[in-house]
Amino acid sequence: MKNAPLYLQSDLKSIPEFLNFSQFEKDASLSLRQKGYFIIKDLIDHKLIDAVIEDCRGKYNKYDADNRIQDAFTFSNNVKKVATTKKVIDLLSSIYGSQSFPFQTLNFEYGTEQKLHSDMIHFSSFPKYFMAGCWVAFEDITLENGPLQYVEGSHYLPDTTPQDIKGFKIGEKDNGKYYSLCYEPYIEKLVNDLKLKKSYAVIKKGDAFIWSANLIHGGSVIKNKEKTRLSQVTHYYFKNCVYYTPLLSDTYNSQYFIRYPWNISSMQKLQEAELFENAEKLNLKLRIFSWSNFLLSKPLIVRKFLVLINLLLRGGLRSYLEKKIN
Numbered sequence: 001m002k003n004a005p006l007y008l009q010s011d012l013k014s015i016p017e018f019l020n021f022s023q024f025e026k027d028a029s030l031s032l033r034q035k036g037y038f039i040i041k042d043l044i045d046h047k048l049i050d051a052v053i054e055d056c057r058g059k060y061n062k063y064d065a066d067n068r069i070q071d072a073f074t075f076s077n078n079v080k081k082v083a084t085t086k087k088v089i090d091l092l093s094s095i096y097g098s099q100s101f102p103f104q105t106l107n108f109e110y111g112t113e114q115k116l117h118s119d120m121i122h123f124s125s126f127p128k129y130f131m132a133g134c135w136v137a138f139e140d141i142t143l144e145n146g147p148l149q150y151v152e153g154s155h156y157l158p159d160t161t162p163q164d165i166k167g168f169k170i171g172e173k174d175n176g177k178y179y180s181l182c183y184e185p186y187i188e189k190l191v192n193d194l195k196l197k198k199s200y201a202v203i204k205k206g207d208a209f210i211w212s213a214n215l216i217h218g219g220s221v222i223k224n225k226e227k228t229r230l231s232q233v234t235h236y237y238f239k240n241c242v243y244y245t246p247l248l249s250d251t252y253n254s255q256y257f258i259r260y261p262w263n264i265s266s267m268q269k270l271q272e273a274e275l276f277e278n279a280e281k282l283n284l285k286l287r288i289f290s291w292s293n294f295l296l297s298k299p300l301i302v303r304k305f306l307v308l309i310n311l312l313l314r315g316g317l318r319s320y321l322e323k324k325i326n
Ligand SMILES: O=C(O)CCC(=O)C(=O)O
Pocket: 106, 108, 111, 112, 113, 114, 119, 133, 147, 148, 149, 217, 218, 219, 220, 231, 233
């Protein structure tokens, strides 16, 4: 596995795989490389879209600010069908140079008005940039119903981690608070200070907008609150990586919040053994914290003491002694 996706490699135009690409793959890799996104027209059949809309009806999370359903593939085979569309999986696998797999779905009824962000704050990997998003319009999108907005070329900006932002308290329990308090304003200011242009994915029902891991994007303002904006986002990772969430990690101290993503195609979550295999191939020394390993690393006397404390805390000591006395 290369340490950067194929489409980002400096010598792309002379790489044999690229030279053998179909025109579709060449166009997609060059668009993703230059602009950070690629649009596929008429990707999803309208009958399938209507079936997904039916499966999701009444299930949008009314308590979430943006009415989303996360991971609807767990109950809707139609959502799974959209997520596992062969054309997308094959395209991403070729242009990244590694087998792609869908790991998360989000279904929306209305626009999200989600602030600008890069997915790399949520979904990063070793090696970097092995992640992509695919946003499918389930109805014609207009400037009225809060289209997806994006900042062309922003995928070349440095990826921002919590440590890069003043005031972001690492390791605090409520990362969500610091995400909206510090991260989102930081990205908005960055885009404004650099005078980068915001554009809108005004695409038709069935079209897809694919973005590269670090493209800054979000949901634009809904001008007409009555209008729905039915859509599905699928997030893709690539095989043989180690996956983590920078938002929940202390990267300066090499403490990573490791992810065990779903593979929606096989309907299985990544297992620890495979994660370690991937790490080993990448020459990454991974140490996962577990209480049993922690205890085993201590001398016997300390272990006995810790077990005693544990029993005491759970009230187990009393019942243990009671059993002994009786
Ligand atoms: O659909 C939207 O408005 C935003 C979606 C998004 O930002 C994401 O899935 O990462």
